[in-house]
Amino acid sequence: MSPAHETPDLYGAYPRLGPAEMALLAACGTRHPTLPGEVLIREGERWPAFYVVLDGTVAVVEPSGDEERVHGVHGPGRFLGGLGLLTGQAGGLRAVVRDPGAVLSVPVADLRGVVDDHPGIGDVILRAYLIRRGVLAELEAGLRIMGSRHSPGSRRLREFAARNRLPHKWIDLEDDKEAGQLLDHLGFTPADVPVVILRGEKVLRAPGNAELARAGGMPAPLAREMVGDLVVVGAGPAGLAAAVYAASEGLSTVVVDAVAAGGLAAASALIGNHFGFPAGISGGELAERAAVQARKAGAEFTVPAKAVSLDRHERHYVICLEDGRSVSAHTVVVATGTRYRRLEVPGAAGFEGAGVHYAATPAEARLCMRAPVVVVGGGNDAGQAAIYLARHAARVRLLVRAGDLGRSMSRYLADELRRDPGVRILLNTEVRELVGDAGGELRAVVAEDTRTGERREIEAAAVFVLIGAEPQTRWLSGEVALDERGFVLTGPDVARLPASGTAARAPGEPWHESGRPFPLETSVMGVFAAGDVRAGSVKRVSSATGEGSMAVHLIHEHLKTTGHPPA
Numbered sequence: 001m002s003p004a005h006e007t008p009d010l011y012g013a014y015p016r017l018g019p020a021e022m023a024l025l026a027a028c029g030t031r032h033p034t035l036p037g038e039v040l041i042r043e044g045e046r047w048p049a050f051y052v053v054l055d056g057t058v059a060v061v062e063p064s065g066d067e068e069r070v071h072g073v074h075g076p077g078r079f080l081g082g083l084g085l086l087t088g089q090a091g092g093l094r095a096v097v098r099d100p101g102a103v104l105s106v107p108v109a110d111l112r113g114v115v116d117d118h119p120g121i122g123d124v125i126l127r128a129y130l131i132r133r134g135v136l137a138e139l140e141a142g143l144r145i146m147g148s149r150h151s152p153g154s155r156r157l158r159e160f161a162a163r164n165r166l167p168h169k170w171i172d173l174e175d176d177k178e179a180g181q182l183l184d185h186l187g188f189t190p191a192d193v194p195v196v197i198l199r200g201e202k203v204l205r206a207p208g209n210a211e212l213a214r215a216g217g218m219p220a221p222l223a224r225e226m227v228g229d230l231v232v233v234g235a236g237p238a239g240l241a242a243a244v245y246a247a248s249e250g251l252s253t254v255v256v257d258a259v260a261a262g263g264l265a266a267a268s269a270l271i272g273n274h275f276g277f278p279a280g281i282s283g284g285e286l287a288e289r290a291a292v293q294a295r296k297a298g299a300e301f302t303v304p305a306k307a308v309s310l311d312r313h314e315r316h317y318v319i320c321l322e323d324g325r326s327v328s329a330h331t332v333v334v335a336t337g338t339r340y341r342r343l344e345v346p347g348a349a350g351f352e353g354a355g356v357h358y359a360a361t362p363a364e365a366r367l368c369m370r371a372p373v374v375v376v377g378g379g380n381d382a383g384q385a386a387i388y389l390a391r392h393a394a395r396v397r398l399l400v401r402a403g404d405l406g407r408s409m410s411r412y413l414a415d416e417l418r419r420d421p422g423v424r425i426l427l428n429t430e431v432r433e434l435v436g437d438a439g440g441e442l443r444a445v446v447a448e449d450t451r452t453g454e455r456r457e458i459e460a461a462a463v464f465v466l467i468g469a470e471p472q473t474r475w476l477s478g479e480v481a482l483d484e485r486g487f488v489l490t491g492p493d494v495a496r497l498p499a500s501g502t503a504a505r506a507p508g509e510p511w512h513e514s515g516r517p518f519p520l521e522t523s524v525m526g527v528f529a530a531g532d533v534r535a536g537s538v539k540r541v542s543s544a545t546g547e548g549s550m551a552v553h554l555i556h557e558h559l560k561t562t563g564h565p566p567a
Helices: 019-026 083-087 108-117 119-138 152-163 177-185 209-215 237-248 263-267 283-297 362-368 380-389 411-419 541-562
Strands: 030-034 039-041 049-064 067-074 094-107 143-147 168-172 195-198 202-205 227-233 253-256 300-302 307-313 316-321 326-334 372-376 395-399 423-426 429-436 442-449 455-459 462-465 527-529
Touching: 019 049, 019 094, 019 108, 019 119, 030 049, 039 049, 049 108, 083 119, 083 283, 094 108, 108 119, 119 283, 119 362, 143 152, 152 168, 152 209, 152 362, 195 209, 202 209, 227 237, 227 316, 227 541, 237 253, 237 263, 237 283, 237 326, 237 541, 253 326, 263 283, 283 300, 326 541, 362 380, 362 462, 372 380, 372 455, 380 395, 380 411, 380 462, 395 429, 411 423, 442 462, 527 541
Parallel strands: 143 168, 227 253, 227 326, 253 300, 326 527, 372 395, 372 462, 395 423
Antiparallel strands: 030 094, 039 094, 049 067, 049 094, 143 195, 195 202, 307 316, 316 326, 429 442, 442 455
């Protein structure tokens, strides 16, 4: 195949490396002759090396039974791979030589060395890989999830796949009757659903998140127990920032999260006011970039891994996980963040995941293309969701409880909403009921004007609920001092607590050092809190990342006072 038949560069997904970049990579790579039909990487395997095509062409295909779906054909100067090459995640695509020639094979460890010394190459590779991940998601490549939209198990798997940006396609058995009949014919029972099909061969019956993660190629969790310098609980912006700075400064760092990297920020389709991104950036992409950066610095991730308790053992802390494992370290950063409150109105529970959503990412946007939707909330997340959904939905109604849009929303965002012709803002308005049609599909929202008491139905195929913030601190109850709303108390707030009855300054262990507790330190010495989970924090992504980095500085100070050198 001639270069004229190569896949075009889709917005930077398939760039060519220039002579200077090729020379740098050639210094640590090996030239490998290729033959037609030779498989450089198989689906389900981790990339053994970073490949650059020197001569000939290499096709990237998705096997599906006896057929292959071609996703790209790379010619001279183009490089293969995806984000999994950097994160250790197995891929779902196969790289096959089409026209004979040669490739440059660079070991992944050596590639990281080149990127460290020449950041420009890293920028090109990372940008291409992020775009490729997005293209695969748009094409619904990768694994297949089959289930009912009304099934909690199906909703859980879809959310997990979307939050971890695992390329997948959703097959709703309520709509695809032939798929349901096929499952019946093959002997599948309701207990086997949802069903996940991987690479046209392996089938998972009602898998848990951890099983899907491993089958989908996500890196396996830590298999060993050790006492490190730092455990970060929660991989939102604060946790990711702490991981990046801690690992890059030589602290042995482990990050655990119950669902995925990104936290609540990953539910945002566009963060428009984040420092350094004048055109904005999606929460998912920001999280992916930060996670890659943290792994590159040496941080280890364990996902999914839900923390259920914090215990003290001798001179270190033990985070016990839901699956029975534990992670130990001399210090802890609590960055479990918050989650949106559920919509407590008649009919809401029956539509969760099937009309009622708590995130507005591309996965949810595809479910309501050219349909009317309602967004509930008056904060930045709700405003960003409304603007994003207006590009896909027939119309968007933003229901705000307050009488002033600027009360809890950034001015730039409020101004943009007022200018957007696809968004209609309804102030002093609250949802009172959700209404379905005869087939059980969401049809409308009953909204009330709180000034007049007037109620009316608003047509809606989907409702996006982005209200309030509930801290994820139940696992800390009784161990770390919390305020009346459940947020973690730190610094001066801890210093004002009575000496008795607080969980960490355990009896007989008062704050005996000047300057303690540190600004982000909890009532437990050596346990810090950062981001939205902390009482009094500014609920912004930039503020959370700043607190995550600041926590690392304080951890160094703490380790000095306790005599623990970095592990």
